[in-house]
Amino acid sequence: MIAEVAGALAQLVVVAGGAPLLVGVLRWLKARLVGRRGPRPWQPYADLAKLLRKEAVVSTTTSWIFRFTPYLLVATTLVAALVVPVLVSRPALGFAGNIILLMYLFMLGTFFLALAGLDAGSAFGGMGSSREVAVAALAEPTVVVAVLALALRAGTIDLGGVVERFAGDPLLVANPAHLLAFAAFFIVMMAETGRLPVDNPATHLELTMIHEAMVLEYSGRYLALVEWASAMKLFLFLTLLANLFFPWGVPAGPGPLALATAALAIAAKLAVLTAALALIETSVAKLRLFRVPELLAGSFALALLSVMSVFLLR
Amino acid sequence: MSATVTAAAGAALGLVAAAAGVAGVLGVEWSLRVPWLVPPGGLELTLDPLGGFFLALVGTTAVPASIHAGGQRGERGGAAFLAFVAAMAAVPLAGNAITFLLAWELMSVASYVLVLGARDSRESLSAAWVYFVMTHAGLACLLAAMLLLGSWTDSLRFADWSAAPSALSPGAGTLAFVLLALGFGAKAGVIPLHVWLPMAHPAAPSHVSALMSGAMVKLGIYGLLRAGLDWLGPGPAWWGVAVMLAGTASALVGVLYALVDRDLKRVLAFSTIENVGIVLVAVGACMVFRASGLEALAVLSLAAGLYHALNHAAFKALLFLGAGAVVRAAGTRNLESMGGLVRRMPWTAAAFLTGSVAIAALPPLNGFVSEWLTFQALLQMLEIPRPELNLVFALGIAGLALTGGLAVACFVRAFGIVFLALPRSDQAAAAREAGIAPRAAMGLLAAACVALGLAPTLVLPALAGVASAVLGTPALDAPADWLTVTVSGRFGGLSTVAVAAALGGALLLPLAALALARAPGRRPGETWGCGRILQTARMEYTGTAFAHPFQRIFDFFYRPVKRLDIDVHAESRFFVRRLAYENRPRPIFEEWLYRPALEALHRAAHRARALQSGSANVYLLYIVAALLVMLVLA
Numbered sequence: 004m005i006a007e008v009a010g011a012l013a014q015l016v017v018v019a020g021g022a023p024l025l026v027g028v029l030r031w032l033k034a035r036l037v038g039r040r041g042p043r044p045w046q047p048y049a050d051l052a053k054l055l056r057k058e059a060v061v062s063t064t065t066s067w068i069f070r071f072t073p074y075l076l077v078a079t080t081l082v083a084a085l086v087v088p089v090l091v092s093r094p095a096l097g098f099a100g101n102i103i104l105l106m107y108l109f110m111l112g113t114f115f116l117a118l119a120g121l122d123a124g125s126a127f128g129g130m131g132s133s134r135e136v137a138v139a140a141l142a143e144p145t146v147v148v149a150v151l152a153l154a155l156r157a158g159t160i161d162l163g164g165v166v167e168r169f170a171g172d173p174l175l176v177a178n179p180a181h182l183l184a185f186a187a188f189f190i191v192m193m194a195e196t197g198r199l200p201v202d203n204p205a206t207h208l209e210l211t212m213i214h215e216a217m218v219l220e221y222s223g224r225y226l227a228l229v230e231w232a233s234a235m236k237l238f239l240f241l242t243l244l245a246n247l248f249f250p251w252g253v254p255a256g257p258g259p260l261a262l263a264t265a266a267l268a269i270a271a272k273l274a275v276l277t278a279a280l281a282l283i284e285t286s287v288a289k290l291r292l293f294r295v296p297e298l299l300a301g302s303f304a305l306a307l308l309s310v311m312s313v314f315l316l317r
Numbered sequence: 318m319s320a321t322v323t324a325a326a327g328a329a330l331g332l333v334a335a336a337a338g339v340a341g342v343l344g345v346e347w348s349l350r351v352p353w354l355v356p357p358g359g360l361e362l363t364l365d366p367l368g369g370f371f372l373a374l375v376g377t378t379a380v381p382a383s384i385h386a387g388g389q390r391g392e393r394g395g396a397a398f399l400a401f402v403a404a405m406a407a408v409p410l411a412g413n414a415i416t417f418l419l420a421w422e423l424m425s426v427a428s429y430v431l432v433l434g435a436r437d438s439r440e441s442l443s444a445a446w447v448y449f450v451m452t453h454a455g456l457a458c459l460l461a462a463m464l465l466l467g468s469w470t471d472s473l474r475f476a477d478w479s480a481a482p483s484a485l486s487p488g489a490g491t492l493a494f495v496l497l498a499l500g501f502g503a504k505a506g507v508i509p510l511h512v513w514l515p516m517a518h519p520a521a522p523s524h525v526s527a528l529m530s531g532a533m534v535k536l537g538i539y540g541l542l543r544a545g546l547d548w549l550g551p552g553p554a555w556w557g558v559a560v561m562l563a564g565t566a567s568a569l570v571g572v573l574y575a576l577v578d579r580d581l582k583r584v585l586a587f588s589t590i591e592n593v594g595i596v597l598v599a600v601g602a603c604m605v606f607r608a609s610g611l612e613a614l615a616v617l618s619l620a621a622g623l624y625h626a627l628n629h630a631a632f633k634a635l636l637f638l639g640a641g642a643v644v645r646a647a648g649t650r651n652l653e654s655m656g657g658l659v660r661r662m663p664w665t666a667a668a669f670l671t672g673s674v675a676i677a678a679l680p681p682l683n684g685f686v687s688e689w690l691t692f693q694a695l696l697q698m699l700e701i702p703r704p705e706l707n708l709v710f711a712l713g714i715a716g717l718a719l720t721g722g723l724a725v726a727c728f729v730r731a732f733g734i735v736f737l738a739l740p741r742s743d744q745a746a747a748a749r750e751a752g753i754a755p756r757a758a759m760g761l762l763a764a765a766c767v768a769l770g771l772a773p774t775l776v777l778p779a780l781a782g783v784a785s786a787v788l789g790t791p792a793l794d795a796p797a798d799w800l801t802v803t804v805s806g807r808f809g810g811l812s813t814v815a816v817a818a819a820l821g822g823a824l825l826l827p828l829a830a831l832a833l834a835r836a837p838g839r840r841p842g843e844t845w846g847c848g849r850i851l852q853t854a855r856m857e858y859t860g861t862a863f864a865h866p867f868q869r870i871f872d873f874f875y876r877p878v879k880r881l882d883i884d885v886h887a888e889s890r891f892f893v894r895r896l897a898y899e900n901r902p903r904p905i906f907e908e909w910l911y912r913p914a915l916e917a918l919h920r921a922a923h924r925a926r927a928l929q930s931g932s933a934n935v936y937l938l939y940i941v942a943a944l945l946v947m948l949v950l951a
């Protein structure tokens with residue numbers, strides 16, 4: 004029991020505490036790749052601390068939904084952090100649901116954030132909301148079909164079960180179905196977390212932004228919560244990519260030594276994925292909004308191919 | 318009849334129906350036969366688990382709808398309302414074809430009268446007319462199928478039909494299934510038989526729309542289940558494939574139209590089509606699994622479908638009652654004239670938000686549970702060793718996922734444009750909160766959405782029991798313990814209670830941390846607007862603008878009709894006097910399917926007029942000819 008609680012706390016600390024560092028490292032890498040010096044990797048912590056100390060300006064047009072949303076957003080990501088196998092294959096809330104729950108938990112956050120974007124009554128917020136839900140809606144089929152590809156080969160849709168199945172048989176990983184599903188899920192990750200080429204997280208140019216337009220009205224502690232939640236979402240999506248598709252070094256149960264090695268393993272995997280993401284983000288331009296559906300349709304095609312290859316190769 | 322009496326009688330009727338239905342679900346058998354009452358076969362009522370489930374669904378929807386009706390002064394049609402509720406309760410109880418058709422027709426006529434009740438415009442007259450025609454076209458299919466079944470089995474009793482399916486030839490079974498599926502599909506609003514639904518629902522008073530969407534449409538599904546699973550027994554796999562594809566198409570088409578419509582009640586009506594589609598995907602999966610001999614998965618799929626039907630009754634009734642309160646307060650059904658109602662109508666807003674979260678299938682409310690269950694059933698399709706069926710399932714899964722994502726967008730738009738930001742019209746700015754009765758009705762339904770979401774461990778075993786009774790298989794062993802629902806061994810588990818508790822805890826955590834850290838307070842300010850001086854409702858994003866990305870992305874489906882009229886001054890074309898812009902989706906089903914069919918009908922009728930010369934001698938000749946043909950045939 005104590006080990007379980009300690010495991011859950013360790014996982015929360017790793018996700019909640021590690022997420023800003025992940026974003027910081029990503030920004031630093033991107034700056035380095037384009038020849039700038041860039042802020043230090045731990046700059047996001049300083050940003051969050053600064054925002055928490057600032058007074059929040061709240062538009063008089065808004066309702067309770069605007070103020071409630073940042074808390075709910077953090078809550079959904081924290082719950083998601085207890086469902087995703089980050090350190091151990093069966094985390095504290097792993098029994099409560101599988102990846103379908105996870106996707107709809109993120110959707111719950113998106114739902115309220117989109118409402119908050121409409122709440123202030125500015126055209127920017129509405130534009131951001133409308134685009135954000137469009138991208139999220141189109142990404143959904145790919146997620147579920149990519150998961151289907153995994154579930155078909157693992158014989159379960161339980162996240163822990165998938166991890167244990169693929170960890171137990173390394174040959175399962177070297178398979179076209181697996182790689183196709185990985186590629187599809189990677190594209191979805193970029194869309195869901197608002198990375199290039201779908202959305203530019205660094206822009207404040209009003210007509211090209213999606214996520215940033217939606218949260219434009221937030222300031223002070225609310226903005227801190229929203230930013231922190233986005234960082235955690237990125238962390239969790241990268242973790243899913245790392246641990247579902249390459250589940251090496253994920254122990255089944257908690258224990259001091261197991262947790263320490265698991266933390267090292269996930270750090271290494273996240274470092275590789277972050278570097279890949281930085282490389283992609285510095286080498287592609289943002290797509291026009293109405294080209295994004297084509298990208299997502301492409302990822303859906305990859306996921307469907309993956310599923311079909313399972314049928315053909317069985 | 319005064320509104321209060323109607324409300325009390327309707328609620329009492331609903332409570333009795335719900336109690337009887339729950340008893341039926343739990344396995345109580347009951348039947349009543351009055352052979353002398355109506356000519357062929359007499360009146361026969363029987364209660365079995367499947368009928369009990371739909372009876373309970375009708376009853377539990379009727380209670381809040383009646384309470385809501387009690388708060389509406391000056392609403393007419395009390396008698397028709399009661400007849401409607403009673404007829405809907407009789408449909409799942411009917412034990413033979415005569416009883417069934419009588420109840421079915423009474424239900425259709427009563428709802429027609431109710432749709433016509435608010436005949437304030439040509440629009441509602443034409444809506445009632447389309448509804449009347451469609452519902453009777455459906456009835457004709459049912460009548461034909463039931464007479465065929467009656468003549469093949471020499472009985473009009475449903476119990477005999479259930480016992481007989483193996484005696485029917487495959488061709489006969491298929492013909493009966495197609496006719497029954499068309500008849501029941503028209504009532505359920507399946508694409509392309511859905512055209513009456515978005516017309517009739519907005520025209521009816523809101524508590525009637527709630528009943529029509531929550532309960533009546535479900536009786537179409539009830540009929541389909543009876544036909545496909547009970548009367549005609551285990552059919553071939555392609556029946557299930559057809560139901561599943563029709564369901565997927567309904568779900569996608571429904572949500573795509575819901576996403577762009579500007580009439581709040583039409584949005585809800587289209588979303589009903591979507592949800593019926595989701596139920597049908599589960600039902601189709603059940604039929605395919607059954608045809609493939611996978612009985613446990615068939616039970617799971619059917620239980621998921623029934624769960625979604627129940628959930629949809631709860632949240633769609635809630636949303637229609639909420640929409641009724643909003644429409645009454647704002648004096649319009651047009652989304653673009655609403656806004657800011659969360660301040661003026663906080664209770665209605667909270668109820669509508671609960672319904673929106675539930676219908677968007679977001680955890681931990683009820684819509685999520687049934688959609689999760691449907692996904693669990695569909696994802697196990699690898700058990701079927703036929704690649705072509707696997708592909709159908711994969712498409713069903715993808716369609717369901719896309720539907721889920723679009724439903725989120727649809728209800729962000731519906732709630733956000735109606736309730737948030739600044740009011741877009743004077744009447745919306747002066748809106749007043751609904752009375753006690755509507756609020757109580759909405760509160761009941763919102764509580765039902767939460768309860769059905771948090772207690773799948775109690776609901777699912779009962780529904781699995783109903784499913785296994787229909788399919789004639791042993792019940793699932795222990796699908797749930799007190800905390801977690803488990804499907805198919807270790808394939809997947811869900812505990813919405815744990816998720817809700819964790820969400821609650823996680824909500825408190827940042828609040829406590831901020832309180833401890835003594836974060837500075839907040840200051841009221843204006844919405845950022847790049848230096849503009851005044852913020853008005855005209856600067857807000859509209860519902861049309863919100864739907865615009867979807868309209869561009871799904872352009873191939875909407876095929877919008879665009880028109881731009883600019884009226885300029887005679888002196889200079891730079892001074893615009895008036896600007897009219899129109900951009901609405903083309904109603905492709907009406908234009909490509911119904912109009913050609915109606916035109917063909919008109920042409921045929923025109924030709925047939927040649928027969929009617931007006932001369933009595935020619936008519937006598939027709940009679941003689943007909944007589945001769947009959948004699949020859951006999």
